[in-house]
Amino acid sequence: MSALAVQSLSKSFGGLRVTTNVSLTVEPGERRLIIGPNGAGKTTLFNLITGELRPDSGSIQLFGRDITRVASRRRAHLGMARTYQIITLFPRDTILRNVTLALLGLSPLRWNPISNLDRQHHLGARAHDALTRVGLAHIADRPLSETSYGERRRVEIAMALAQNPKVLLLDEPFAGLSVDERRGVRELLSAIPRDVTVVMIEHNMDVALEFAERITLLHFGEVIVEGTRNEVVNDPRTREVYLGD
Amino acid sequence: MSLRTLGRAALALALVALLLLPLWVQNPYYVNIVSQILFWAIGALALNVLVGYAGLVSLGHAGLLGMAGYTVGLMLAADHGHFAAIAAGLATTVITAAIFAVLALRSTGIGFLMITLALGQILWGIAYRWADLTHGDNGINLSSRPAPLGFSLATPSAFYYATLIIFLLAVISMAVFVRSPFGASLRGTRDQPRRMTALGFNVWLIRFLAFLLSGFWTGIAGLLFVYYNQFISPQIVALQTSAEMLLMVISGGTGTLFGPIAGAAIVVIMKNVVSAYIVRWNLVLGVIFVAIISFMPEGLVPGSMRLWRLAQQAVRGQQKKSIGHPLGDRRS
Numbered sequence: 001m002s003a004l005a006v007q008s009l010s011k012s013f014g015g016l017r018v019t020t021n022v023s024l025t026v027e028p029g030e031r032r033l034i035i036g037p038n039g040a041g042k043t044t045l046f047n048l049i050t051g052e053l054r055p056d057s058g059s060i061q062l063f064g065r066d067i068t069r070v071a072s073r074r075r076a077h078l079g080m081a082r083t084y085q086i087i088t089l090f091p092r093d094t095i096l097r098n099v100t101l102a103l104l105g106l107s108p109l110r111w112n113p114i115s116n117l118d119r120q121h122h123l124g125a126r127a128h129d130a131l132t133r134v135g136l137a138h139i140a141d142r143p144l145s146e147t148s149y150g151e152r153r154r155v156e157i158a159m160a161l162a163q164n165p166k167v168l169l170l171d172e173p174f175a176g177l178s179v180d181e182r183r184g185v186r187e188l189l190s191a192i193p194r195d196v197t198v199v200m201i202e203h204n205m206d207v208a209l210e211f212a213e214r215i216t217l218l219h220f221g222e223v224i225v226e227g228t229r230n231e232v233v234n235d236p237r238t239r240e241v242y243l244g245d
Numbered sequence: 246m247s248l249r250t251l252g253r254a255a256l257a258l259a260l261v262a263l264l265l266l267p268l269w270v271q272n273p274y275y276v277n278i279v280s281q282i283l284f285w286a287i288g289a290l291a292l293n294v295l296v297g298y299a300g301l302v303s304l305g306h307a308g309l310l311g312m313a314g315y316t317v318g319l320m321l322a323a324d325h326g327h328f329a330a331i332a333a334g335l336a337t338t339v340i341t342a343a344i345f346a347v348l349a350l351r352s353t354g355i356g357f358l359m360i361t362l363a364l365g366q367i368l369w370g371i372a373y374r375w376a377d378l379t380h381g382d383n384g385i386n387l388s389s390r391p392a393p394l395g396f397s398l399a400t401p402s403a404f405y406y407a408t409l410i411i412f413l414l415a416v417i418s419m420a421v422f423v424r425s426p427f428g429a430s431l432r433g434t435r436d437q438p439r440r441m442t443a444l445g446f447n448v449w450l451i452r453f454l455a456f457l458l459s460g461f462w463t464g465i466a467g468l469l470f471v472y473y474n475q476f477i478s479p480q481i482v483a484l485q486t487s488a489e490m491l492l493m494v495i496s497g498g499t500g501t502l503f504g505p506i507a508g509a510a511i512v513v514i515m516k517n518v519v520s521a522y523i524v525r526w527n528l529v530l531g532v533i534f535v536a537i538i539s540f541m542p543e544g545l546v547p548g549s550m551r552l553w554r555l556a557q558q559a560v561r562g563q564q565k566k567s568i569g570h571p572l573g574d575r576r577s
Contacts, residue, residue, distance in 0.1 A: 050443060052439065052442070052443070072442045072443060073442050073443075073444075073445050073446060073447055073448075074445075076443060076444055076445030077445050081443075082443055084440070088437055088439065088440045089437070089440070090432075090433060090436045090437055090440075091436065092432075092436060097429070100429075101429060101430075101433050101441075101444065102444050104426055104429065104430060104444075104446075105441070105444030105445035105446050106444075106445050107426075109426045110426050110427065110430045110446060111426075111427055111430075112425055112426045112427055113421075113422050113425045113426075113427040113428065113458075114421055114425055115425055115426065116421075116424050116425065117424060117425060117426045117428075117429050118424065120426065159444070163444070163445075
């Protein structure tokens with residue numbers, strides 16, 4: 001059974017076709033890279049997979065279960081987590097509280113209007129674990145507004161990891177990072193255990209190619225090439241649309 | 246003195262002052278003023294759930310307030326007891342809040358504001374024009390105040406104490422709510438609704454429940470209002486009331502516990518006390534609001550805290566200079 005199976009997915013905004021008949025299958029534990037030039041429809045594809053957008057046609061399956069019509073929030077409960085290309089965090093809270101919110105999203109505790117959230121020590125401990133995995137535990141109590149861009153990228157990843165997803169969707173996790181920061185993030189991504197299936201959108205070819213096992217190349221909303229790393233890199237169509245040689 | 250100790254001391258002082266108020270303020274006129282401040286503060290706290298914590302600005306809360314007041318007035322006029330009238334008043338207010346929420350939560354931002362404004366105006370229209378039911382502009386008189394457990398609330402100080410107890414309950418419940426997991430979820434939907442959905446939260450339902458909570462406490466404020474005046478007319482359901490409630494929240498400080506209380510105090514004192522001395526009290530109110538928005542855009546309570554911290558830092562800096570610490574103040 002595939003971890004994620006997308007079949008003939010299409011989406012248009014008015015007359016603009018942003019996703020055209022996209023099919024892709026990701027096996028459990030696989031590291032999949034989705035590449036393509038700006039405007040290729042990579043983030044739109046993520047938004048369709050996570051349910052933020054509704055497809056015009058096609059279907060999405062998560063571990064054999066059809067989730068095409070399942071509400072976005074339910075997909076999180078079914079084991080799907082994502083990060084955002086444009087950092088989408090809670091600026092007035094601390095790093096720890098950001099990650100705690102991610103844990104709260106899957107906990108029935110989120111409806112509790114009486115107990116003190118600061119005293120939910122099991123949540124706090126799990127949030128600390130997630131921050132340890134991304135190397136931010138030492139500044140857990142720092143307000144997000146006092147953190148650097150690179151640290152925020154890590155908080156994004158920590159929030160997704162904290163939810164213990166089966167399928168993790170990373171939207172340009174290296175965007176805007178320095179060379180050193182990229183190396184750090186690459187290390188923490190390669191430490192993600194194999195029971196998590198990872199699909200990653202990335203522009204930065206050096207770091208991304210190393211991470212990926214299979215690559216899907218999107219162009220104008222269509223899958224142009226799909227295959228192993230070497231197949232895609234050496235395919236003349238890839239050079240034509242992406243590498244620009 | 247640190248801000249926290251200072252805050253605690255001020256809080257304890259305020260509590261003692263409120264508990265003993267009818268003793269040191271002999272004049273029932275001023276006791277009544279404080280009663281008004283307290284029930285308007287409950288209303289402002291209720292509105293703050295939406296404005297401050299959900300990021301949803303409502304201009305229809307006067308309609309909810311009026312719903313509670315009119316229900317009580319009509320139930321009493323139909324010779325039902327106080328208990329039935331109060332229960333019905335709260336029930337109709339929460340149900341109305343649910344209807345408001347279903348319609349208004351199709352949108353956020355300006356859309357939400359305009360829908361709540363329109364819904365509030367519909368209720369005002371009913372209060373004003375459906376004269377067979379509401380007696381139109383003449384309003385409805387209440388013959389008496391309730392006497393819970395045999396204590397009559399007819400005197401200003403008795404009514405004051407009843408209002409104070411309910412006010413303290415409101416403040417405590419808000420404080421508990423704010424730090425609860427649900428409170429954190431609600432603030433999350435204010436800051437990043439998309440992310441909250443992706444994290445597994447039901448953003449719509451969280452906002453809906455917050456609206457019900459806001460409606461419930463607005464209903465409580467409406468009950469106190471109608472029993473205080475023993476009269477209700479369309480005037481209280483008008484847009485002016487919604488706007489004043491919003492001003493209380495914004496001037497005091499949105500998303501804070503004590504901001505709406507301070508805001509309620511300012512508005513009530515302006516309307517009742519300053520108006521006795523200055524004919525154009527509206528002008529004074531306006532100037533005060535302009536000053537607050539200019540110098541403390543975050544509201545009176547958070548703004549004062551910020552200025553206090555700045556003043557403390559300035560004082561500490563002076564001391565450091567006179568001692569001549571070689572490393573300077575590195576803690577700031």
